[in-house]
Amino acid sequence: MKNKYDVIIVGAGPGGSITAKTAASGGLDVLLIEKRQEIGDPVRCAEGVGKDALKKHIEPDNKWIASEIKGSKIFSPDGTEIKMSEDASSGMKVGYVLERKVFDRVLAQEAAMAGAEVMVKTRATGLLRSNGKVTGIKAMYMGETHNINADIVIGADGIESKVGRWGGIDTALKPNDIETGAQFLVSNIEPGDYNQFYLGDNYAPGGYLWVFPKGKHMANVGLGILGSKSGNVRAISRLHRFLETYMPKGKIVEMVVGGVPVSGPIKQTVADGLILVGDAARQSDPLTGGGITNAMDAGKMAAEVCIKANEKGDYSVKTLKEYEDKWRSTIGKELSKSLQVKNLLVKLNDEQLNQLAHSLDGIDTSKMELPSLLFALFKKNPKILWELKTLFV
Numbered sequence: 565m566k567n568k569y570d571v572i573i574v575g576a577g578p579g580g581s582i583t584a585k586t587a588a589s590g591g592l593d594v595l596l597i598e599k600r601q602e603i604g605d606p607v608r609c610a611e612g613v614g615k616d617a618l619k620k621h622i623e624p625d626n627k628w629i630a631s632e633i634k635g636s637k638i639f640s641p642d643g644t645e646i647k648m649s650e651d652a653s654s655g656m657k658v659g660y661v662l663e664r665k666v667f668d669r670v671l672a673q674e675a676a677m678a679g680a681e682v683m684v685k686t687r688a689t690g691l692l693r694s695n696g697k698v699t700g701i702k703a704m705y706m707g708e709t710h711n712i713n714a715d716i717v718i719g720a721d722g723i724e725s726k727v728g729r730w731g732g733i734d735t736a737l738k739p740n741d742i743e744t745g746a747q748f749l750v751s752n753i754e755p756g757d758y759n760q761f762y763l764g765d766n767y768a769p770g771g772y773l774w775v776f777p778k779g780k781h782m783a784n785v786g787l788g789i790l791g792s793k794s795g796n797v798r799a800i801s802r803l804h805r806f807l808e809t810y811m812p813k814g815k816i817v818e819m820v821v822g823g824v825p826v827s828g829p830i831k832q833t834v835a836d837g838l839i840l841v842g843d844a845a846r847q848s849d850p851l852t853g854g855g856i857t858n859a860m861d862a863g864k865m866a867a868e869v870c871i872k873a874n875e876k877g878d879y880s881v882k883t884l885k886e887y888e889d890k891w892r893s894t895i896g897k898e899l900s901k902s903l904q905v906k907n908l909l910v911k912l913n914d915e916q917l918n919q920l921a922h923s924l925d926g927i928d929t930s931k932m933e934l935p936s937l938l939f940a941l942f943k944k945n946p947k948i949l950w951e952l953k954t955l956f957v
């Protein structure tokens with residue numbers, strides 16, 4: 565560890581590692597720190613990603629792909645099925661189910677190969693500041709606190725991000741802005757090769773229950789419940805109930821809990837000498853909860869702006885704002901649309917969700933992308949979906 569870098573990245577998730585790899589490839593002196601002793605473990609993710617979104621960053625490799633998925637099946641509360649093909653349902657993060665324990669590590673390894681220094685079991689505990697600007701981090705390593713300087717600090721420290729808050733950025737999430745997730749890795753089942761989504765109060769109020777196959781005999785079975793709708797029944801109890809009903813022979817071999825930010829874009833993601841990326845910047849999709857590839861996209865954009873800032877020798881918010889503008893005009897637009905859809909869907913009751921599913925009777929949804937599916941639903945159910953009209957004009 566040196567006492568000065570061009571860029572320090574806090575958090576070696578997909579967002580942090582892509583930032584580190586891109587910045588190091590651009591010739592910057594980069595430090596990537598991770599508080600856990602093993603990058604990628606424990607996994608707090610259902611591990612579903614769209615193929616094209618992923619391929620922008622890394623060539624698919626069987627060592628970190630657990631399953632290739634044919635498409636998705638969405639079940640309304642009364643069990644009515646809407647089937648979408650893989651090409652059509654990439655917006656639902658369908659394509660691959662990853663083995664994130666390996667995937668996250670490979671990304672960090674790529675960052676290291678590009679020249680970044682990687683330190684595990686190293687926790688950021690605060691920021692260094694000078695004249696109101698962020699100038700580095702305080703980090704705890706082997707029981708000792710180190711002050712490490714940097715021109716730019718990147719907070720890629722996930723949903724529990726503290727870096728933003730330390731830097732004076734409001735990243736607070738209200739109960740309505742968080743999906744509480746719980747997931748079992750279930751073996752001794754035959755999950756097929758479609759990602760399955762179950763809607764309705766019985767499964768996951770204000771969210772959905774998912775089954776994402778991992779190989780022929782295992783699946784991530786989890787659910788996300790909107791913080792404000794979690795009620796008295798715990799997410800874990802709901803999951804057990806689902807298993808008893810649909811997978812009675814299933815054996816739980818792993819369990820994770822975690823939150824997903826579903827707030828949509830927050831107001832500010834840069835400050836003098838500071839950039840937030842991925843879940844730390846609340847860039848996960850409010851509708852699906854998917855955030856892996858958004859974090860990677862944002863990480864690349866952030867690193868590219870760091871390279872420019874380094875050339876100019878200017879790390880002020882004025883220069884770093886280019887990142888903010890870039891991600892808002894791309895990822896941000898999609899997040900806003902998803903937020904609009906999510907805000908409406910969480911208000912619908914089971915009867916209305918069933919009505920939507922029934923209205924697609926006789927319509928071939930298998931080739932539709934998510935926006936065309938929504939449009940088909942809107943045309944058939946304008947009253948229920950009227951709030952979404954601005955999406956279609």
Ligand SMILES: Cc1cc2nc3c(=O)[nH]c(=O)nc-3n(C[C@H](O)[C@H](O)[C@H](O)COP(=O)(O)OP(=O)(O)OC[C@H]3O[C@@H](n4cnc5c(N)ncnc54)[C@H](O)[C@@H]3O)c2cc1C
Nearest residue numbers: 575577579599610611612688722745822842843854855856
């Ligand atoms: C139950 C569940 C299911 C999900 N399913 C999907 C899915 O199927 N598809 C999808 O695309 N997304 C899914 N997500 C969301 C996805 O996991 C995140 O959006 C994604 O991991 C965000 O990447 P990131 O790099 O921003 O943050 P993270 O992957 O969370 O990485 C942040 C890293 O920062 C480290 N860190 C935190 N604080 C510090 C510190 N002070 N010092 C050093 N290191 C620190 C953490 O240990 C962590 O490794 C799911 C999330 C949950 C909870």
